[in-house]
Amino acid sequence: xxxxxxxxxxxxxxxxxxxxxxxxxxxxxxxxxxWFRQDPGKGLTSLLLIQSSQREQTSGRLNAxxxxxxxxxxxxxxxxxxxxxxxxxxAVDTGRRALTFGSGTRLQxxx
Amino acid sequence: xxxxxQSPSNxxxxxxxxxxxxxxxxxxxxALYWYRQSLGQGLEFLIYFQGNSAPDKSGLPSDxxxxxxxxxxxxTLTIQRTxxxxxxxxxxxxxxxxxxxxxxxxxxxxxx
Numbered sequence: 528x529x530x531x532x533x534x535x536x537x538x539x540x541x542x543x544x545x546x547x548x549x550x551x552x553x554x555x556x557x558x559x560x561x562w563f564r565q566d567p568g569k570g571l572t573s574l575l576l577i578q579s580s581q582r583e584q585t586s587g588r589l590n591a592x593x594x595x596x597x598x599x600x601x602x603x604x605x606x607x608x609x610x611x612x613x614x615x616x617x618a619v620d621t622g623r624r625a626l627t628f629g630s631g632t633r634l635q636x637x638x
Numbered sequence: 639x640x641x642x643x644q645s646p647s648n649x650x651x652x653x654x655x656x657x658x659x660x661x662x663x664x665x666x667x668x669a670l671y672w673y674r675q676s677l678g679q680g681l682e683f684l685i686y687f688q689g690n691s692a693p694d695k696s697g698l699p700s701d702x703x704x705x706x707x708x709x710x711x712x713x714t715l716t717i718q719r720t721x722x723x724x725x726x727x728x729x730x731x732x733x734x735x736x737x738x739x740x741x742x743x744x745x746x747x748x749x750x
Contacts, residue, residue: 558736559736561738561739563741569743569744570642570729570741570742570743570744571729571731571739571741572741573738573739573740573741576737576738578736616680616681618739620736622736624686624694624696625671625673625683625685625686625694625697626671626683626731626739627683628673628680628681628683629680630679630680631680
């Protein structure tokens with residue numbers, strides 16, 4: 528059974544800092560991995576999708592890496608801003624079942 | 639539509655009543671997922687539809703929960719004889735197979 532873990536559960540940083548969010552998964556036979564953002568009371572917004580054959584994806588200040596063999600992904604946020612405050616979730620797709628989500632990292636960027 | 643649409647956005651129901659939650663996925667998306675999220679918790683998988691394959695119902699918490707997807711498009715999640723522990727936000731998502739999943743804004747269900 529695929530299990531996804533995110534560390535840390537919560538993070539508070541001052542504005543401008545670079546930060547790294549971690550995601551690990553137990554079954555390396557994945558199809559892809561996605562990072563999502565969830566604002567309070569809202570649905571999820573997809574940030575980045577990394578296919579299993581890829582090592583990283585970049586979008587603006589966000590960079591996600593994938594090391595499938597070790598079962599790890601990181602989301603790097605450069606020059607954090609208060610508007611980045613949200614919960615960040617990673618999810619893995621094995622191609623056989625629905626997406627399996629981690630429990631998220633709640634990020635607070637202090638102005 | 640431009641995105642995944644869920645209705646109603648909010649639903650308050652009395653314990654013991656049945657409720658139906660609707661999801662309109664993005665046209666052409668073969669995969670459709672239902673999750674629920676209790677206050678301050680992560681996403682709990684409920685059911686997964688992929689094309690014409692039999693749905694994966696392994697996440698449904700009890701036989702009071704059921705879902706169908708008609709014509710490969712609209713999906714309805716039904717909860718019978720609602721209980722207070724069913725109170726949560728119910729999220730629907732759709733995607734082309736193996737691609738980015740798009741989520742609706744959710745239905746906030748409160749059972750009183």
